[in-house]
Amino acid sequence: MKSYCLTHRKDVDGLGSGALAVAATGGQIILSEYDDLIENLKRVPDDAERLVISDLGADSADFPEFLAEIKRIAKRADVTHIDHHYMSEQAKRQLRKAGVRLVHDTRECASMLTYKTFRDVLPERARLIAMCGAVTDYMDDSPMAKKMIERGDRQFVLLEATMLALALGDRSDEEGFPEKVVHELSQMKHPHEIEGVPAAAVRELEKEAALGEEVKAKGTRKGDLAYMVTSQYSTGNVSKLLIGAFDVPVGVAMKEKQKGWYEVSLRSTSECKVHLGRTIGRIALKLGGSGGGHRKAAGCRVPVSRADEMIALLSRKI
Ligand SMILES: [Mn+2]
Numbered sequence: 001m002k003s004y005c006l007t008h009r010k011d012v013d014g015l016g017s018g019a020l021a022v023a024a025t026g027g028q029i030i031l032s033e034y035d036d037l038i039e040n041l042k043r044v045p046d047d048a049e050r051l052v053i054s055d056l057g058a059d060s061a062d063f064p065e066f067l068a069e070i071k072r073i074a075k076r077a078d079v080t081h082i083d084h085h086y087m088s089e090q091a092k093r094q095l096r097k098a099g100v101r102l103v104h105d106t107r108e109c110a111s112m113l114t115y116k117t118f119r120d121v122l123p124e125r126a127r128l129i130a131m132c133g134a135v136t137d138y139m140d141d142s143p144m145a146k147k148m149i150e151r152g153d154r155q156f157v158l159l160e161a162t163m164l165a166l167a168l169g170d171r172s173d174e175e176g177f178p179e180k181v182v183h184e185l186s187q188m189k190h191p192h193e194i195e196g197v198p199a200a201a202v203r204e205l206e207k208e209a210a211l212g213e214e215v216k217a218k219g220t221r222k223g224d225l226a227y228m229v230t231s232q233y234s235t236g237n238v239s240k241l242l243i244g245a246f247d248v249p250v251g252v253a254m255k256e257k258q259k260g261w262y263e264v265s266l267r268s269t270s271e272c273k274v275h276l277g278r279t280i281g282r283i284a285l286k287l288g289g290s291g292g293g294h295r296k297a298a299g300c301r302v303p304v305s306r307a308d309e310m311i312a313l314l315s316r317k318i
Pocket of ligand 1: 055
């Protein structure tokens, strides 16, 4: 049977649900991000007989194109879409109308839903993959995952899940590595049995520990916030570490990605009373930049020459 499994390449839940779909259907794996989703759907040929899509939400701006591709494939193929991201009732209706078997539940992670869908044909070891997806997507308190984890060795599950997440942190951008992980998981290897995974996880731990030290040494406190300029690390991570290292409610990390401009990531704890996204949006605009975001996670872009003003204005606001 000509069969394909299209899944999210980004994290353990995406790769785990893809691996379960491959184990159940024998399909060829296609890993995707959102920005190349339509392109990847186009790779599924007209004569495909089966397609499983997992951990990829359909509720985006390019839904019409998504639907058109699904309709093309579903003319011949059996299409199953397994997902846990928010999906509008209208999108769900249109997918079902196109003949898609939709498995959608926002309470469980995609790996758990994929396990549930193919449970009858999956071996015992598949349960660990489902639990790893739940742990790393912060959905291990869900009805199915909770029950499953309670019936096994909890520490074993937590370590396997975290080890794989860390290894992906270290190597997910490496050509072929996520594909290898999916293949080995679909062969029912545990994460620690996959060649290169334990070593990559330790490397990632070392990087995180070193970053923690660096943040303490190079960060600066100003009022209720702490800030730092970095050249190498994920700014989101740095801003979170600043909060812990300086015991403040707001962390600000800046990186000069483009000459003369800082890309800034801001994070806050529940102690911070202002809406970070709105506050930084106004400040950045005033300084000739732009920005926005959520209440506790935001970002902006400002000229390097005005960074001190940004810190001063923000510190006063909070
Ligand atoms: Mn997920």
